Amino acid sequence: MVTQQYYVPGVSCAHCVRAVTEEIGTLSDVMRVDVNLDSKIVTVDHGDSVTSEQIVAAIQEAGYDQVTVVR
Numbered sequence: 299m300v301t302q303q304y305y306v307p308g309v310s311c312a313h314c315v316r317a318v319t320e321e322i323g324t325l326s327d328v329m330r331v332d333v334n335l336d337s338k339i340v341t342v343d344h345g346d347s348v349t350s351e352q353i354v355a356a357i358q359e360a361g362y363d364q365v366t367v368v369r
């Protein structure tokens with residue numbers, strides 16, 4: 299399993315959390331999505347088959363264009 303973090307400055311409320319969580323959740327092999335509204339950090343646990351490019355694309359699909367891979 300891989301844990302990756304993304305900085306998404308556009309997330310600001312519970313609706314954002316739900317939108318990002320649902321969109322990332324459409325990817326197979328994603329175990330956990332956590333969105334921290336204070337730090338604007340999205341943490342994703344996923345299997346080796348999922349790429350950070352796929353996660354970034356999903357976050358952008360949810361409506362948040364600015365995404366930075368933290369680690």
Ligand SMILES: [Cu+2]
Pocket residue numbers: 309310311312313314315
């Ligand atoms: Cu919001």
